[in-house]
Amino acid sequence: MSSSPLAPTMPPRKGYLAAISALRSKVPLSVSLGMAWLAAMVLIAVLAHLIMPYGITAMDLTNRLAGPGNARHWLGTDELGRDVLSRLLQSIRVSLVIAFGATIISAVVGTALGFLAARFRGSVESLVLVLADFQAALPFLIMSLAVLAFFGSSMPLLVCLMGFYGWERYARIARGLAISASAQGYAAAVVQLGASPMRVYFRHILPNVASTLxxxxxLTFPEIILMESGLSFLGLGVQPPETSLGNMVGFGREYLTTAPWIMLAPAFVIMVTTLSISIVGDWLRDRLDPTVR
Incomplete structure (x- = not known):
């Protein structure tokens, strides 16, 4: 009996294997795992207040320094009986908010100064380059310690302070790419059509250099996470009762031998998050760089 012409034909197994192989070749396994981890961190940061089993200041004195696997506290408790899992979820939110806000500030300030240097050559360009050299030569951690010790630590101040980390990189990149783009035909054509310099830079040049930025x-994002963690570890970052990843590591170091889970949980999150961002950033650099392709 002949098969019906309307019966669906099953594609060969080799076709599925070829498709899966092509997909894996486009996105390596390490990059896929890094993206999955970062997506999970963002989801936790957004939903932290909904999935935390306890408040970050709620104390269970009958279960002080309880180890992981406790029926009521999956990741154990700290010296005051506070749930480590709840504090870890809130710490992820705080650290990511600080790192994301600081990265945006750094990118905006650096890109704007780079465009100014490319637009107004001469004294303005020299001033921007001198400031960039000064920023690159200044020990940022020491400057941050001095500022926070003098003005005190607060979330807005910490975000703004971290926002000045690495702006000179964006300034140099934006200046070089803007000068190169200005010498190309499309920028000159837009100028001849009567477009203002701001429109030329932000509507035509910026989209062409956005991938590099x-x-x-x-690449700057994980550095800011580590910088904030270092400041919180030294006691000048996020202040109690609020918590961050570095804050948890700083307070947990005193119990490293008796209750290591207090410090190891946030330290693991810091390590994997920065590693994931670095892996994804390297992959994006290779994918978006036309010279590599």
């Missing part, structure tokens, strides 16, 4: 942001 985005890759730079992925």
């Amino acid at each position: 985005i890759v730079s942001m992925t």
Whole structure:
């Protein structure tokens, strides 16, 4: 009996294998895992207040320094009986908010100064380059410690302070790319049509250099996370009762031998998050760089 012409034909197994192989070749496994981890971190940061089993200041004195696997506290408790999992979820939110806000500030300030240097050559360009050299030569951690010790620590101040980290990279990149783009035909054609310099830079040049700036942001983001963690570890970052990843590591170091889970949980999140961002950033750099392709 002949089969019906309307019966669906099953594609060969080799076709599925070829499609899966092509997909894997486009996105390596390490990059896929990094993206999945970062997506999970963003989801936790958004939904932290809904999935935290306890408040970050709620104390269970009958279960002080309880180890992981406790029926009521999956990741254990700290020296005051506070749930480590709840504090870890809130710490992820706070650290990501600080890192994201600081990265945006750094990128905006650096890109704007780079465009100014490319637009107004001469004294303005020299001033921007001198400031960039000064910023690159200044030990940022020491400057941050001095500012926070003098003015005190607060969330807005910490975000703004971290926002000045790495702006000179964006300024140099934006200046070089803007000068190169201005010498090309499309920028000159838009100028001849009567477009203002602001429109030329932000509507025509910026979209063409955005890929390079985005890759730079992925490389600066983990550095800001580590910088904030270092400041919180030294006691000048996020202040109690609020918590961050570095804050948890700083308070947990005193119990490293008796209750290591207090410090190891946030330290693991810091390590995997920065590693994931670096892997994804390197992959984006290779994918978005036309010379590599």
